[in-house]
Amino acid sequence: MSPIDQLLREDLRGRTAYGAPQLDVPFALNTNESSYAVPPAVVDDIVAAVAATAGGLNRYPDREFTDLRGDLAAYLSRSGTQVRPEQVWAGNGSNEVLLHLLQAFGGHGRTALGFTPAYSMHPIITATTGTTWVDGMRGIDARDGGGGGAFDLSLESAVQQVREHDPHVVFLCSPNNPTGTALTLDVVTAVHDAAPRAVVVVDEAYAEFARPGTVSALSLLEGRPRLVVTRTMSKAFAFAGGRLGYLAADPELVDALRLVRMPYHLSSPAQAVARAVLRHADTMLGTVDAIKEQRDRIVATLSGLGLDPVPSDANFVLFGGLRDSATTWQALLDKGVLVRDVGIDHYLRVTAGTPEETSAFLDAVANLGPDHL
Ligand code: PMP
Numbered sequence: 001m002s003p004i005d006q007l008l009r010e011d012l013r014g015r016t017a018y019g020a021p022q023l024d025v026p027f028a029l030n031t032n033e034s035s036y037a038v039p040p041a042v043v044d045d046i047v048a049a050v051a052a053t054a055g056g057l058n059r060y061p062d063r064e065f066t067d068l069r070g071d072l073a074a075y076l077s078r079s080g081t082q083v084r085p086e087q088v089w090a091g092n093g094s095n096e097v098l099l100h101l102l103q104a105f106g107g108h109g110r111t112a113l114g115f116t117p118a119y120s121m122h123p124i125i126t127a128t129t130g131t132t133w134v135d136g137m138r139g140i141d142a143r144d145g146g147g148g149g150a151f152d153l154s155l156e157s158a159v160q161q162v163r164e165h166d167p168h169v170v171f172l173c174s175p176n177n178p179t180g181t182a183l184t185l186d187v188v189t190a191v192h193d194a195a196p197r198a199v200v201v202v203d204e205a206y207a208e209f210a211r212p213g214t215v216s217a218l219s220l221l222e223g224r225p226r227l228v229v230t231r232t233m234s235k236a237f238a239f240a241g242g243r244l245g246y247l248a249a250d251p252e253l254v255d256a257l258r259l260v261r262m263p264y265h266l267s268s269p270a271q272a273v274a275r276a277v278l279r280h281a282d283t284m285l286g287t288v289d290a291i292k293e294q295r296d297r298i299v300a301t302l303s304g305l306g307l308d309p310v311p312s313d314a315n316f317v318l319f320g321g322l323r324d325s326a327t328t329w330q331a332l333l334d335k336g337v338l339v340r341d342v343g344i345d346h347y348l349r350v351t352a353g354t355p356e357e358t359s360a361f362l363d364a365v366a367n368l369g370p371d372h373l
Contacts, residue, residue, distance in 0.1 A: 001013075011127065011130065012127070012128075015124075015127065017124075018120065018121060018124055020340065021338065023333075023338055025333065025336050025337070025338045026336040026337075026360070027336055027337040027338065027353070027357050027360045027361060028338050029337060029338060029339055029350050029351040029352075029353055029357060029361060030338045030339055030340040030349075030350075030351065031240075031340070031351065032177065032206075032235060032314070032315055032316050032351045033234070033235070033238075033240045033351065034235065034236070034237075034238035034240070034287060034291070034315070035291075035351075035353035035354045035357055036238050036287045036354070037238075038238060038239075038277075038284075039280075039283055041280070041283070042276070042277060042280045042283060042284065045276045045279065045280065046273050046276045046277065048276070049269075049272040049273055049275065049276040050269050050272060050273060052272065053268040053269050053272045054269075056268065057268060057269075059268075060263075060264045061264050061266060061267055061268040061270075061271060062268075062271065063263055063264050065090055065266050065271050066085070067271070067275060068090060068266070068271045068274055068275055068278075069085040069086075069088045069089075069090065070085045071274075071275050071278045071279075072085075072088045072090060072246050072278070073085045073087065073088050073248075075278055075281055076088070076218060076231070076248055079216055079218050079219075080219070081216075081218040081219045081221065081222075083218065083221075083248050084251070086251040086254065086255075087221070087248050087249060087250065087251055087254060088246055088247070088248055088254065089246060089247050089249070089254045089257050090244060090245065090246040090247075090266060090274075091244075091245055091246070091261070091265060091266070092243040092244070092245070092265065092266070092270070093232065093234060093243045093244065093245040094203070094205055094230045094231065094232040094234070094245025094246070094247070095121055095125065095245065096243075096245060096265070097230055097245045097246060097247050098121070098122070098125050098201070098203070098230060098245075099125050099128070099129070100257045100260050100261055101169065101199065101201060101228065101230075101247075101257070102125055102126055102128075102129040102131055102169065103129050103260035104256050104257055104259060104260045105168060105169055105199040105256075106126060106129050106130075106131030106168060106169050107129055107130055107131055108130040108131075110131050110132065110168040110169070111131065111132045111133075111134050111165060111167045111168055111169075112126045112131050112132070112133055112134065112167055112168065112169035112170070112171065113134040113136050113161065113162065113165050113167035113169070113170050113171070113198075114126075114133070114134075114135070114136060114170075114171035114173075115136040115137060115138045115153050115158065115161070115171075115172070115173075116135055116136065116137065116138070117138065117151070117176075117178055117179060117342065117343075117344055118138075118171065118173045118176055118177065118178075118179075119171075119173050119176075119177045119178075119203060119205075120342070120343075122171045122173070122203070123135070126169075131168075131169070134165045134167060136158075136161045136165070137157070137161070138150075138151055138152065138153045138157075138176075138179075151176070151179035151181050151310055151318070152181060153172075153176075153181075153183060153187060154187075155186060155187045155190050158172075158187055158190065158191050158194075159190050159191065159194040162191050162194040162195045162198070163194050166195070166197065166198075167195060167198050168197060168198055168199070169198060169199050169200075169201065170191055170195050170198045170199075170200045170201065171201050171203060172187070172188060172191060172200065172201065172202045172203065172217075173202075173203040173205075174188075174202055174203070174204060174207075174214075174217070174313075175204075175206040175207070175209065175210060175214070175312065175313035175314040176314075177205065177206065177314065177316070178316070178318050178340070178342040178344070178349045179310055179312075179318050180206075180310055180311070180312025180313055180314045180316060180317060180318055181310065181311075181312075181313065182210055182211075182214040182313040183202075184215075185215055185217060185219070185220060188200070188202055188217050188220060188227075189220060192220075192224060192226065192227055198226065199226050199228060199253070200226055200227050200228065201228045201230060202217040202227070202228065202229050202230070203230050204216060204217065204218075204229055204230060204231050205230070205231065205232045205234070205235055205245075206235055206236075206313065206314035206315060207231060207236075208235070208236030208237075208285060208288050209235070209236060209288060209291065209292055209295070209312075209313060209314050209315045210313040210314075211292075211313050214313050216229065217229050218248060221248060221249065221250070224250075225249075225250035225252065225253060226250075226253070227249065227250075228247050228248070228249040228253065229247060229248050229249070230245065230246070230247040231245065231246055231247065231248075232244070232245040232246070233245070233246075233274065233277065235315055236284075236285055236288050236315070237277060237281075237284045237285065238284055238287065239274075239277055239284070242270070242273055242274060242277065243270070244270065244274040244277075290354075290355075291315050291352050291353075292315075292352070294352040294353065294354070294355060294357075294358040295312055295314070295315060295316070295317055295352035297358060297362075298317045298319075298350060298352060298358060298361070298362065299311055299312065299317055301362050302317070302319050302362075302365065305365060305366060306321065306373055307319050307320065307321040307322070307365070307373070308320035308321035315351060315352050316349055316350060316351045316352060317349070317350055317352065318342070318344070318347055318348075318349045319347065319348060319349075319350070320344075320346050320347040321346065321373060322346050322347065322348065322372060322373065323346070323371065323372055323373060324346075324372075325341050325344070325345060325346060325347060325348055326341060327372065328348060328368065328372045329341045329348055331368055331372065332348075332361075332364050332365070332368075335360075335364040335367075336360070336364075337360060337361050337364045339351075339361070
């Protein structure tokens with residue numbers, strides 16, 4: 001054991017950090033970012049917004065990010081569910097928002113349950129807060145491989161696992177990363193009702209990409225003070241570099257998060273830039289339909305190639321039918337296409353990008369050769 005390992009918290013020893021490769025490749029389709037650059041008109045507004053804060057940087061920012069809360073509440077209210085500013089919390093990416101939730105409602109002696117395969121940061125953030133992670137399963141154990149249905153989380157299975165573990169925090173992820181599958185609202189309400197002492201977090205990072213018929217859990221917030229819906233501007237808003245994630249929940253739950261956040265955690269420029277981008281919400285979300293089109297094209301084309309793509313409500317596609325994920329991952333990288341090996345045997349995940357990027361990916365797959373399938 002190294003000297004640093006000896007100093008490190010016992011529960012962190014031997015753990016590996018989150019590590020999606022950041023490689024300089026022609027086609028980076030591995031972290032579900034938007035491939036579309038911020039349009040010049042929005043860039044101008046961002047620059048003006050930063051300039052307006054610059055002279056006041058001698059002062060701390062508004063600790064309660066009041067104006068930004070209002071803007072985020074107004075954006076969420078476009079869903080048809082009215083969301084008030086006091087129901088909104090924000091952080092440096094939804095990862096930080098999830099951290100705040102675990103700091104406040106998890107901790108030593110408490111458990112958080114998630115249904116894997118799901119977002120890999122859920123267990124990592126859980127562990128950093130000393131919360132015990134309970135590795136639930138989706139439907140049947142999807143890690144053994146199998147078709148798309150293998151990744152569904154059935155209501156019965158979810159309720160049974162929640163009852164068995166009686167967790168303090170439950171993670172639902174809809175649309176789910178890495179499978180792209182969404183939950184119906186009856187699963188969310190059933191899990192909520194089966195976990196009487198849990199804060200139930202529905203991670204909706206990809207909500208804007210959902211197919212018609214998939215409904216956000218925002219509509220369930222009223223009357224459920226333990227329910228939380230997390231969102232991010234990293235995906236549909238094409239704002240991953242801006243680091244702005246947020247949640248909607250009961251005002252009292254939101255208020256409790258003030259106990260754990262660092263004072264002034266959102267800088268004045270960060271708040272101003274996010275507000276500038278939200279003023280251009282329609283422009284920023286204008287590429288969502290094009291991305292969904294490429295996502296559906298990926299599913300259709302990979303099926304035609306004899307692979308096993310999972311129908312997706314997100315901006316990425318998980319596809320199976322590969323002999324060996326690692327070998328195919330490397331072969332695609334050799335062709336300049338970086339996708340994600342999410343640790344599910346025989347599967348890889350690809351982000352839906354521009355039509356050109358999608359073509360490059362699909363061509364690379366088509367030319368892999370028979371020993372990959
Ligand atoms: N939730 C899910 C399901 C995600 O896939 C991601 C990013 N990959 C996040 C949350 C975190 O995103 P961010 O911190 O950029 O908001």
